[in-house]
Amino acid sequence: MRGGGADVTTRIGAPRPIFYPGDAVRRVKGDKLLRALESAGLDGVLVFKPEAIRYATDFYVKGFRRFLDIEYCLLMDRRGRHALAYSSGSDDYRLPLTSFLEDTRRVSGRVDEWAPVIVDMLTDYGLAAKRVGYDLLPAALDVRLRELAPHLELRSAEAMWEQVSADKHPLEVDCIRRAYDVLAIGIRAGIATVVPKTREIDVAAEIEAAMRRAGNEMTPAITMVASGPNAAIFERVATERVIGERELVILDATAVVNGYTADTARTVLSSGEATAQQQDMYRTVKAALRAAIEAVRPGATCAEIDGAARRSYNASAWSKYGSRWATGHQIGFGLHGAPLVGPGVHEAVKPNMVMCLEPRIHVFDRPESGGVQVEDAVLVTDTGCVVLSSDVPYSEALER
Amino acid sequence: MRGGGADVTTRIGAPRPIFYPGDAVRRVKGDKLLRALESAGLDGVLVFKPEAIRYATDFYVKGFRRFLDIEYCLLMDRRGRHALAYSSGSDDYRLPLTSFLEDTRRVSGRVDEWAPVIVDMLTDYGLAAKRVGYDLLPAALDVRLRELAPHLELRSAEAMWEQVSADKHPLEVDCIRRAYDVLAIGIRAGIATVVPKTREIDVAAEIEAAMRRAGNEMTPAITMVASGPNAAIFERVATERVIGERELVILDATAVVNGYTADTARTVLSSGEATAQQQDMYRTVKAALRAAIEAVRPGATCAEIDGAARRSYNASAWSKYGSRWATGHQIGFGLHGAPLVGPGVHEAVKPNMVMCLEPRIHVFDRPESGGVQVEDAVLVTDTGCVVLSSDVPYSEALER
Numbered sequence: 001m002r003g004g005g006a007d008v009t010t011r012i013g014a015p016r017p018i019f020y021p022g023d024a025v026r027r028v029k030g031d032k033l034l035r036a037l038e039s040a041g042l043d044g045v046l047v048f049k050p051e052a053i054r055y056a057t058d059f060y061v062k063g064f065r066r067f068l069d070i071e072y073c074l075l076m077d078r079r080g081r082h083a084l085a086y087s088s089g090s091d092d093y094r095l096p097l098t099s100f101l102e103d104t105r106r107v108s109g110r111v112d113e114w115a116p117v118i119v120d121m122l123t124d125y126g127l128a129a130k131r132v133g134y135d136l137l138p139a140a141l142d143v144r145l146r147e148l149a150p151h152l153e154l155r156s157a158e159a160m161w162e163q164v165s166a167d168k169h170p171l172e173v174d175c176i177r178r179a180y181d182v183l184a185i186g187i188r189a190g191i192a193t194v195v196p197k198t199r200e201i202d203v204a205a206e207i208e209a210a211m212r213r214a215g216n217e218m219t220p221a222i223t224m225v226a227s228g229p230n231a232a233i234f235e236r237v238a239t240e241r242v243i244g245e246r247e248l249v250i251l252d253a254t255a256v257v258n259g260y261t262a263d264t265a266r267t268v269l270s271s272g273e274a275t276a277q278q279q280d281m282y283r284t285v286k287a288a289l290r291a292a293i294e295a296v297r298p299g300a301t302c303a304e305i306d307g308a309a310r311r312s313y314n315a316s317a318w319s320k321y322g323s324r325w326a327t328g329h330q331i332g333f334g335l336h337g338a339p340l341v342g343p344g345v346h347e348a349v350k351p352n353m354v355m356c357l358e359p360r361i362h363v364f365d366r367p368e369s370g371g372v373q374v375e376d377a378v379l380v381t382d383t384g385c386v387v388l389s390s391d392v393p394y395s396e397a398l399e400r
Numbered sequence: 401m402r403g404g405g406a407d408v409t410t411r412i413g414a415p416r417p418i419f420y421p422g423d424a425v426r427r428v429k430g431d432k433l434l435r436a437l438e439s440a441g442l443d444g445v446l447v448f449k450p451e452a453i454r455y456a457t458d459f460y461v462k463g464f465r466r467f468l469d470i471e472y473c474l475l476m477d478r479r480g481r482h483a484l485a486y487s488s489g490s491d492d493y494r495l496p497l498t499s500f501l502e503d504t505r506r507v508s509g510r511v512d513e514w515a516p517v518i519v520d521m522l523t524d525y526g527l528a529a530k531r532v533g534y535d536l537l538p539a540a541l542d543v544r545l546r547e548l549a550p551h552l553e554l555r556s557a558e559a560m561w562e563q564v565s566a567d568k569h570p571l572e573v574d575c576i577r578r579a580y581d582v583l584a585i586g587i588r589a590g591i592a593t594v595v596p597k598t599r600e601i602d603v604a605a606e607i608e609a610a611m612r613r614a615g616n617e618m619t620p621a622i623t624m625v626a627s628g629p630n631a632a633i634f635e636r637v638a639t640e641r642v643i644g645e646r647e648l649v650i651l652d653a654t655a656v657v658n659g660y661t662a663d664t665a666r667t668v669l670s671s672g673e674a675t676a677q678q679q680d681m682y683r684t685v686k687a688a689l690r691a692a693i694e695a696v697r698p699g700a701t702c703a704e705i706d707g708a709a710r711r712s713y714n715a716s717a718w719s720k721y722g723s724r725w726a727t728g729h730q731i732g733f734g735l736h737g738a739p740l741v742g743p744g745v746h747e748a749v750k751p752n753m754v755m756c757l758e759p760r761i762h763v764f765d766r767p768e769s770g771g772v773q774v775e776d777a778v779l780v781t782d783t784g785c786v787v788l789s790s791d792v793p794y795s796e797a798l799e800r
Contacts, residue, residue: 018639062622062636089725090634093764097633108744134539140556142539156540205612212605215640222462222618233497234490236462239418240615325489344508364493 017058017098019217021175021258026058028169034080040160043130046118047074051334052135052161054259057082059099070114070138073107075121083121085114115144122149133157165332166339168352172260173379176331176354177388179262180377183255184391186211187266190225190253191393196245196271200225204238207253217256220334221263224252227270229367234360246272248281248370259333262388263356265375268395277369281318281361282398285372288312288359292327292341296355296378296385302345309359310343321361321371328357331377353380354388417458417498419617421575421658426458428569434480440560443530446518447474451734452535452561454659457482459499470514470538473507475521483521485514515544522549533557565732566739568752572660573779576731576754577788579662580777583655584791586611587666590625590653591793596645596671600625604638607653617656620734621663624652627670629767634760646672648681648770659733662788663756665775668795677769681718681761682798685772688712688759692727692741696755696778696785702745709759710743721761721771728757731777753780754788 020026033056037045047053050061053074061072073085083103086095095104107117118141122128129151135158137145145152168176189210193203203225211219225238228247236252243249252265267282274282288309295308306327313322326342331354339347341355349355358375374394378385420426433456437445447453450461453474461472473485483503486495495504507517518541522528529551535558537545545552568576589610593603603625611619625638628647636652643649652665667682674682688709695708706727713722726742731754739747741755749755758775774794778785 018635018637060637089723090636092724093633093762094635097764098635137539139534139537139539139542139554140558142542154539158540201612201615205609208612209605209609212601212608212638215601217637218622219619233493235418235494235498236490237418237460237617238612323489324492362493364497 017100018060019258020058025171025175025258028171029055030080032164032167032169033076034078036160036164037076037078040133040157041131042133042155042157042160044075044077044122044125044127045133045157045160046135046137047076048072048134048136049334051259053084055164055333057084057099057101059084059095059101062088070141073114073118075118075125075127077125077127081125083125085117085121112140112144114141115148118145119148122152128152131155133160135161162338165334165337166330166353167350168332168354168379173352173354173388175258175260176262176377179255179257179260180264180389180391182211182214182216182257183253183262183264183389184393185214186216186253186255187251187264187392190251191266191268191395194243194249194251194268194270196243196247198243200227200230200238200241200243203243203249203251207251211253211255215257217259219254220256220261221254223254224250224265226250226371228370231267231371232363232367232369234362234371234373243270246270246275248278248372250371250373252373252375261331261334262377263331263375264377264389264392265358265373266392266394267372267374267398269397274398274400279398280316281363281369281372284312284316284318285359285361285374288322288327289357289374289376292357292359293376293378293385293387296349296357296380298351298380298382299348301348302339302341303343305349305355305357306341306343306345309357312359313361318361321363323360323362327359328355330354331356349380351380351382354378355380417500418460419658420458425571425575425658428571429455430480432564432567432569433476434478436560436564437476437478440533440557441531442533442555442557442560444475444477444522444525444527445533445557445560446535446537447476448472448534448536449734451659453484455564455733457484457499457501459484459495459501462488470541473514473518475518475525475527477525477527481525483525485517485521512540512544514541515548518545519548522552528552531555533560535561562738565734565737566730566753567750568732568754568779573752573754573788575658575660576662576777579655579657579660580664580789580791582611582614582616582657583653583662583664583789584793585614586616586653586655587651587664587792590651591666591668591795594643594649594651594668594670596643598643600627600630600638600641600643603643603649603651607651611653611655615657617659619654620656620661621654623654624650624665626650626771628770631667631771632763632767632769634762634771634773643670646670646675648678648772650771650773652773652775661731661734662777663731663775664777664789664792665758665773666792666794667772667774667798669797674798674800679798680716681763681769681772684712684716684718685759685761685774688722688727689757689774689776692757692759693776693778693785693787696749696757696780698751698780698782699748701748702739702741703743705749705755705757706741706743706745709757712759713761718761721763723760727759728755730754731756749780751780751782754778755780
């Protein structure tokens with residue numbers, strides 16, 4: 001069944017989604033999802049998150065209209081069949097021509113109008129009285145679904161998605177490596193721009209433009225360029241602030257290739273030589289990063305890895321200023337993902353997980369001192385880990 | 401009450417949110433929200449959408465981590481009091497130093513951990529057994545809230561937010577005008593880059609970098625540069641496609657200033673003179689745009705405005721290729737908003753609404769013919785409307 005696009009009969013060759021990772025990655029993801037559905041004991045799953053829909057179908061969802069509610073709802077069943085409901089008229093053209101999806105159904109409008117379409121999909125796939133998972137289901141829609149399909153057994157599929165996202169196949173790791181290639185180009189461009197009298201937003205413009213030209217598909221997180229006092233409070237964007245002399249400047253950026261994300265941060269000095277204090281802060285954070293990387297091996301818990309980094313701050317003059325929150329996070333398809341590398345997270349890391357580690361010091365009560373953050377990504381191996389972000393340059397002035 | 405940030409005692413002067421529109425706009429928004437709460441008959445409202453939280457508090461929420469679930473939950477009551485629950489450790493610093501919020505509470509982690517914190521907030525503000533609205537409440541959290549606060553009367557506040565977003569104060573219109581100034585700079589930079597042998601992503605890089613340097617706070621929608629066949633299917637991103645000779649190229653971009661969004665589209669020719677067919681497509685779309693703009697006046701329904709544009713396609717050789725979906729949308733705080741300017745939308749526009757109108761032709765079954773989209777924004781006045789996007793240049797080659 002083709003919804004609104006039924007009269008789009010001329011295809012431009014075979015459908016091929018844009019930014020397509022290829023048939024091999026497609027098979028890897030499909031197999032993984034079917035296994036996850038089975039091990040979660042679900043007969044099907046309703047997917048609302050744009051990245052998750054792209055993961056399951058390779059269709060490049062827009063998913064950037066944040067003030068609206070739902071734009072897509074994908075139903076996937078245990079046989080790997082897909083039905084997609086969508087609300088944007090432009091997808092009438094895009095779906096037949098740039099997706100593999102055969103069953104697409106257009107929905108007109110607001111939350112209330114989605115429920116009958118979703119129930120129709122469930123009915124057509126024999127799932128209206130079965131156990132079906134969901135990710136980010138809006139409450140108003142949940143209420144209507146339960147009214148219209150009283151025998152539907154809805155349950156959260158959050159844990160299933162976490163597992164799928166965290167367990168990376170080598171072909172997926174290759175995609176992440178390509179995203180880090182793009183990101184390295186961006187950070188290099190940004191570092192070259194960091195000089196006194198430049199504004200933070202000018203640096204961000206260079207980072208983003210360089211990544212775009214290198215093939216960045218989207219910027220999933222706001223690019224951060226935090227100088228001087230903004231580094232001290234971890235301001236998470238780039239502002240119009242003019243960078244001063246000999247200031248610490250944190251660059252934190254993200255890139256996406258084939259849907260796979262890279263995330264890294266570096267701290268550089270805007271000019272001159274580092275003060276003894278700046279040097280000490282930087283070395284403390286680098287020591288914490290090294291300690292965390294060394295702690296990553298199969299079976300190590302996230303809390304242990306976090307603790308390894310945290311001991312570096314706590315043994316330094318900067319204990320009060322060390323990161324209060326998680327030292328890191330899984331990186332996946334989309335942006336972040338559980339598990340966090342933080343205190344109290346007793347989940348162990350496993351081979352094929354990719355974890356970002358980003359210890360930080362922020363001198364929030366003496367903002368002129370600034371702050372330091374350095375972030376690297378590691379792939380967990382059978383015996384330890386390998387760093388994926390090694391092409392992203394560190395600061396020459398601070399590494400001395 | 402200050403949550404995790406309780407020991408952040410040194411303020412950098414008075415708190416002043418970044419990208420702050422000023423006290424006058426703050427008062428306008430606050431008054432509007434209190435009136436809306438009262439007319440919706442709500443005692444309070446729980447707000448999850450990042451843009452809505454920024455609207456109500458002026459705190460620059462990050463809100464870009466799309467694969468995660470909730471990052472913030474704001475409670476606002478009928479007395480204009482605010483309490484904010486948040487999950488990111490970096491906000492420990494940012495909230496005391498760059499927001500006006502006095503009651504902030506940190507939440508560790510997943511959906512299940514939010515419910516007790518939200519119930520505490522409701523209890524502290526005397527709302528645990530009152531009528532409270534919500535916007536994008538996840539179903540899993542909804543279930544837990546109803547268990548923990550069985551006398552809480554939860555209901556959707558979607559209509560309330562739509563009304564608040566659509567009714568623009570003149571000070572808010574000024575913010576939108578500034579966003580259009582930024583967007584005009586971006587589109588000019590993009591048009592200057594559109595030449596054969598340039599890739600779509602190179603054009604997007606120029607648009608985005610120029611807007612960043614001009615003060616763009618974020619890019620709420622993916623910048624679209626669609627050339628040749630990509631224009632024919634309304635591909636909604638910029639790809640690595642190399643632009644050819646004498647092709648139609650659609651540029652569709654967005655900018656944000658002080659949280660207010662501008663959205664515009666232009667179609668240009670990559671080189672040479674337009675063919676008779678390209679010229680005819682372009683003139684048809686421009687005639688549709690003019691017809692839509694002329695139809696905008698208080699009391700005109702969205703369906704009527706849409707119909708005025710649609711008659712232009714239907715009377716042309718392009719009737720099959722005219723936009724199948726809404727001709728436009730409200731533009732607001734955040735990106736889009738209801739009402740849509742589409743068939744079947746019988747809501748009338750009112751003074752102080754800002755509407756984007758974007759008629760289009762896409763020759764989906766003869767992709768070499770490309771497509772045309774032109775988008776302008778109008779402010780509804782007491783007698784008609786004024787165009788806000790008039791500084792965004794049209795194509796010289798196609799306007800002849």
